[in-house]
Amino acid sequence: MLKKKTQTKESLNTKLLINLDILKERFSFGLNNDFSIRLITAKFNKHELCLAYYASLVNSDKIEQTIIQPLLEQGGDSLFDVVTAESITKIKELEELDDHINNGKVVLIIDGESFGHSIDVAQFQHRDISQSENESVVRGPKESFTESLHVNISLIRKQIRNRELITEVQKVGKRSKQDVQLMYLNSIVNDQLLDEIRSKLTQLDVDNVQNIELLEQFIEERPYSIFPTILYTERPDNAATYIDKGHVVLLMDSSAACLILPITFWAFIHNAEDRYARFLYGNFTRLIRFIALFFTSMISALYVALSNFHSEMIPPDLLFAVTAARERVPFPLIIEVLIMEIAFELIREAGIRIPNPLGPTIGIVGALILGQAAVEANIISPIIVIVSALSGLTSFAISDPSFNFTVRITRFIFIISAGFFGMFSLMIAFTLWFMYGASLKSFGVPYFAPLSPTYKSNSDTYFRKAIKKEKWRPGYLLPKDLQSSRTFERGKTK
Amino acid sequence: MKVDRRLTSFEMFTLTSILIGIKLTDTTPSLFSQKAQNAFWYIPLLAFICILPAFLVLLYLLYKHNAKHFVHLFELLLGQGLGKSLAFIIFILSFVMIALDSRNYVEQIKIIYFQRSSILIIFALFGGVCIFGAIRGIEVVGYTTRIFWPFIRISFFILAALIFESVVWQRIFPIFGAGVPVILEEGVSKGSLFLDFFLLTMAFSAFRKPSQFIKGGLIGLIFSIAEITFFFFLYTTVFDYNSIEKISFPFHEVTQYVNLGDFFTNIETFFMVFWLLATFLRFILLLYLITWLFGAIFNIDEFELLLLPMGFFLMVIGLLPDNAVVTELIYRNKLLNIITPVIALVPFLLLLIHFFKRKKDLT
Amino acid sequence: MKTISLSGLLILFILIGCEDMVEVDRQSYVIAVGIDVTDQDGIYAFTYQIANPEAGSTLAGIGAEQTPDETITVVGTDIMTATNTANSFVTKQIILDQTRVLIVSEALARSDQFLRVMQSAARTTEIRRSIQIIVSKEDASDFINNNLPVLEQRPHKYYQYMLSRAKETGIIPDADLHRFFQITEGDADLFLGIYATTTYDPKELDGSEDEFIAGQVPKEGGNATQFMGSAVFKEGIMIDRLTGEETRICNILDKTMNINELLANYPDPLAPEYQVATDVFLTDNPKVNLSYDSETNHATIDVTVPFEVKVLAIPSLIHYSQNENFKRTLRDAIEQYITDATDELIKKSQEAYRSDPFYWSIYIRRHFKDIPAYEEGDWHKNIYPNADITVNYQLKRLHFGKMLDDTKLDEVRD
Structure with a gap:
């Protein structure tokens, strides 16, 4: 296979006419509408030459001003004196040629030369930088990644002005070759980790990996796991923070987000704002978020377990309220809970898919159907509405989209298991669920590090320390330099 | 990336604490109070003092010989055949002990919370969680224990704080309970309370450094003993000596008795949650250790595959006795008395051989 | 097919639940x-x-x-x-x-x-x-x-x-x-x-x-x-x-009773036809001092009860709050009244019930080495009925509430 490949490595011919035929055949000229070839006679050496490019990928003004106009009007010794575009590369092989044209470059072939010149005039279309929508913050930078790789890299570089910040390119995809950018701090990141990621990327044997969302599923270790093991974020400041700690960030074109790895459980609970807000405020938010995590995954299951198996635990007034409300309801309690939870998920899914102008209506309809009408018709009891509304509402406090799914699926597992044997089976499900999580690793890093197993780190788990006390990079990443702050070390403070 | 994922001293501390400390919730206190009456609360302390030298010797030898686990140590000192047969005796004893223990806990779940359900189903679910938990490996058990440990302790602490107003501390008098000879006899013969720690030395090589095992283990033992003694003290002072004899599960009796103000009057389910967590973790760990022990005796490297049959056999043996009271008062009591001399004397025997061998090496 | 049958089984289980499942x-x-x-x-x-x-x-x-x-x-x-x-x-x-x-x-x-x-x-x-x-x-x-x-x-x-x-x-x-x-x-x-x-x-x-x-x-x-x-x-x-x-x-008198505040009325010492309404606080648990002679199996019990009284109402309108002598009289009267009532109750318990309602057996326990000896001593048949008991109430403080003085009734009616 490999041998065959080296044999078929064709290169350009010295004759322009032959080269033109090659180009026309490779890119289905004529059939392929936006592939353009332009023939010019250059003024400086009086040779014929051709320009080949995808009209949709290039900036046509730039071609005209920096290539065509100078070629037609200027004289000089060589091509480099004439063409005013900022970068020109020599290419020889046809595969290279494909690559450059596909990446929005103009390839210039002069008659009599067995090589071409690739000139960068690419202009991929993308959105402007906009506000982060899924991970919004009150205090802190608001900009988010956009679908352009160059813009994204510049957004990160803006926050780490360090020559050791490397942006390394890896190609993925056998037929459509896409660039994956690895960003890391050379002097900090663990080399073994880098090798592991590189080999994962090169080993990918697929035709096309369109974007980072798909890449995540290709490189994760356990595709069937309920827990995510790679962090997906659309915030450049988040990415910069993780790079500083010694993580690796993966970027791709046409994804308005990046992947961060390796990652632990805590990253999905934490939010960039926890660090931007002052110590007390940030930790208060964390506390609220942990309560929300508990509510969203457990409260419906607890309601089922308590009212079906441990009704003695419910205080009498509340118990009587629950009982009175349930007297006229036709379904068993667990079915009632499941109906409401599924209804909530339906509204949620419909709310995302619904065309924008209809958005507000879905809320009203949902609230009406689920709340008022269902209760008045004695289909469900009002307590259930409160319980499922609480569990649904608190799920929004988990901002990470992947982990949000984890929690929502977990909720159903817990509800069903609570229906078997009350607290006993609920605790069984919880223990097994948790132990499964604890057994996971993301690129070798245990999921619940650094809480357990312990490593030298800032112990940023449930709560964070004051910024001044944050002295270490996470030890579980095995960084080359463990210490990140030396300002407030004992004895050195001024 | 090769991150060191082995356990550290804190995990060892919590593992010991879960293995030993949780005994305060089962029938152990009522077992002790049958003979010692209101003086039963310091029997664990006496038992600990009796068994501590043996443990210190065992840890010293493990450390000195750089052994993987105690079966390895037995083989190093006693030779292949003798070492393995001694380990097998310990295996049989602890196997029966764990089976009875698990029956005890299942019985608690049934009697207190699920009176109408069949014990078979509860036992099957319990066995299921132990097997599937243990399959994740000793490291994961360690992590999980480490993470849940604070919550379990906080719930125990809340319970102690709530029951405190019902404590009448004068009830510990007469201080010698049923009489000094009885107390001493009970204290010495119940050293097997710490059999679980002996089993835990199977995991000696699962730690980053042997010193972390020793440090975490010893602090864990002392902590558990303090905790057990404190809770036994609470039981003695909340229930009088005549009542404690009649109560099989004082822990649950206490959780049923306490109120959180006038509003939350029945809060035992809150404590049950954390107690269940601790119980699951304990038996997951015990199942793993006993299977490991079996694997070590019969040179089975892939011993994790044996977890399923081993858990099944434990369940079958646990189901044999007729009811909890019989299990508790007769079998468990006898077994505890049999095990004590074994785990108390074996380390000293090993120490003798150790010195003998060293002398021989020197000459 | 497999998934369908599995989920069918699951739903079946949910609907049945276990035997202990009861709808509220x-x-x-x-x-x-x-x-x-x-x-x-x-x-x-x-x-x-x-x-x-x-x-x-x-x-x-x-x-x-x-x-x-x-x-x-x-x-x-x-x-x-x-x-x-x-x-x-x-x-x-x-x-x-x-x-x-x-x-x-x-x-x-x-x-x-x-x-x-x-x-x-x-x-x-x-x-x-x-x-x-x-x-x-x-x-x-x-x-x-x-x-x-x-x-x-x-x-x-x-x-x-x-x-x-x-x-x-x-x-x-x-x-x-x-x-x-x-x-x-x-x-x-x-x-x-x-x-x-x-x-x-x-x-x-x-x-x-x-x-x-x-x-x-x-x-x-x-x-x-x-x-x-x-x-x-x-x-x-x-x-x-x-x-x-x-x-x-x-x-x-029972320290295991968690009652530290109670409302009580006492006869007014200077105007016996009236009562003084009070709020009694126990500032501390009663101190029970029990000495035991194992030879004769005889116990002597000294109980000290420190307490405070807040006067809520003085219907007789006597100026107890201002007059030191009156105050002392009221103090003595309250102490005397409770002591008398207590002595009577103790006498009744020793003679009629032949056992104590105060849970005082907890104080005798420390005088025994072990339980057999304690049961031999037999608190409520032998020791308590024959014990010498003195109860000493100590009124530590007398509060008069937020009113300095009562309305001068004669002046009002003037």
Whole structure:
């Protein structure tokens, strides 16, 4: 296979006419509408030459001003004196040629030369930088990644002005070759980790990996796991923070987000704002978020377990309220809970898919159907509405989209298991669920590090320390330099 | 990336604490109070003092010989055949002990919370969680224990704080309970309370450094003993000596008795949650250790595959006795008395051989 | 196919659940259990007061006219079998988890059957150890039926508020099941149960309002039920009853009773026809000093009770707050009054009951080495009845509240 490949490595011919035929055949000229070839006679050496490019990928003004106009009007010794575009590369092989044209470059072939010149005039279309929508913050930078790789890299570089910040390119995809950018701090990141990621990327044997969302599923270790093991974020400041700690960030074109790895459980609970807000405020938010995590995954299951198996635990007034409300309801309690939870998920899914102008209506309809009408018709009891509304509402406090799914699926597992044997089976499900999580690793890093197993780190788990006390990079990443702050070390403070 | 994922001293501390400390919730206190009456609360302390030298010797030898686990140590000192047969005796004893223990806990779940359900189903679910938990490996058990440990302790602490107003501390008098000879006899013969720690030395090589095992283990033992003694003290002072004899599960009796103000009057389910967590973790760990022990005796490297049959056999043996009271008062009591001399004397025997061998090496 | 059959199985399991699964609306919650004797030995009448969860509910579709409870009486040998019998005509499963009080008729309490009934109650996990034991003068079923609270519609609230209020004033003891078993099984002291009745039998007004037992408190209107005083149990059998004031003294002298503040009236020393209303705080637990002579098996008990009094009302309008002499007189009078009442109670307990209602056996324990010796010594047969007991009340402080002085009545009327 490999041998065959080296044999078929064709290169350009010295004759322009032959080269033109090659180009026309490779890119289905004529059939392929936006592939353009332009023939010019250059003024400086009086040779014929051709320009080949995808009209949709290039900036046509730039071609005209920096290539065509100078070629037609200027004289000089060589091509480099004439063409005013900022970068020109020599290419020889046809595969290279494909690559450059596909990446929005103009390839210039002069008659009599067995090589071409690739000139960068690419202009991929993308959105402007906009506000982060899924991970919004009150205090802190608001900009988010956009679908352009160059813009994204510049957004990160803006926050780490360090020559050791490397942006390394890896190609993925056998037929459509896409660039994956690895960003890391050379002097900090663990080399073994880098090798592991590189080999994962090169080993990918697929035709096309369109974007980072798909890449995540290709490189994760356990595709069937309920827990995510790679962090997906659309915030450049988040990415910069993780790079500083010694993580690796993966970027791709046409994804308005990046992947961060390796990652632990805590990253999905934490939010960039926890660090931007002052110590007390940030930790208060964390506390609220942990309560929300508990509510969203457990409260419906607890309601089922308590009212079906441990009704003695419910205080009498509340118990009587629950009982009175349930007297006229036709379904068993667990079915009632499941109906409401599924209804909530339906509204949620419909709310995302619904065309924008209809958005507000879905809320009203949902609230009406689920709340008022269902209760008045004695289909469900009002307590259930409160319980499922609480569990649904608190799920929004988990901002990470992947982990949000984890929690929502977990909720159903817990509800069903609570229906078997009350607290006993609920605790069984919880223990097994948790132990499964604890057994996971993301690129070798245990999921619940650094809480357990312990490593030298800032112990940023449930709560964070004051910024001044944050002295270490996470030890579980095995960084080359463990210490990140030396300002407030004992004895050195001024 | 090769991150060191082995356990550290804190995990060892919590593992010991879960293995030993949780005994305060089962029938152990009522077992002790049958003979010692209101003086039963310091029997664990006496038992600990009796068994501590043996443990210190065992840890010293493990450390000195750089052994993987105690079966390895037995083989190093006693030779292949003798070492393995001694380990097998310990295996049989602890196997029966764990089976009875698990029956005890299942019985608690049934009697207190699920009176109408069949014990078979509860036992099957319990066995299921132990097997599937243990399959994740000793490291994961360690992590999980480490993470849940604070919550379990906080719930125990809340319970102690709530029951405190019902404590009448004068009830510990007469201080010698049923009489000094009885107390001493009970204290010495119940050293097997710490059999679980002996089993835990199977995991000696699962730690980053042997010193972390020793440090975490010893602090864990002392902590558990303090905790057990404190809770036994609470039981003695909340229930009088005549009542404690009649109560099989004082822990649950206490959780049923306490109120959180006038509003939350029945809060035992809150404590049950954390107690269940601790119980699951304990038996997951015990199942793993006993299977490991079996694997070590019969040179089975892939011993994790044996977890399923081993858990099944434990369940079958646990189901044999007729009811909890019989299990508790007769079998468990006898077994505890049999095990004590074994785990108390074996380390000293090993120490003798150790010195003998060293002398021989020197000459 | 596999997934479909699996999920079908799952849904089946959910719908069946395990045997212990009960929907909340299939349960009846018993708030009070009453136990009476019947003509036959070993057979008792059990009365259940079942709360109606729909009473007072504002949910749509529920009629306003809902009785707050339903009372049923069945006959059985013990509480669990009786509960099963009751299930034959109560549509829902009877649950005892929320039970607050256990009401026993005085007739049953005075018989030797009482302990048997209580034993069976302790065996079930449903009956909590924090249930209060109430002894009713009449039959327990009559008590439950006649007890018609007006303000507190829901029965569990009624018992909760009624008992906690009565305990604050100290006129009833704290008498939960746990304490009953500790004291009865400890076999050394007297247990005090709450005494209550719905029959009205007013006593002549003669001085302090606390010298009543339940049913004797003169009143007009309101619920017929009265909680006052206590029933004295010796070795599981009721032998006597104490008045509200005697109960209050027991509460003061017993350190295990968590009652630290109580309201009390004392005769005005300078104007005997009036009373002084006071609020009594126990600043500290009573100090019980017990010395024991093992040779003669004889104990001497010195009890010091430090307390503070806040004067709430002086109807005689004598200026106790200003005049030092008057103050001293009032002090001495209060101390004297309590000491006399206490001495009388102790005498009664030593001679008539031959055991103590103060849970003082806990102080003798330290004088014994082990339990056999302690049981040999026999606190409530030998030591206590013959002990020398002195109780010394120390009034530490006398507060007069926020008013410096009372209205000068003669000036007003001038």
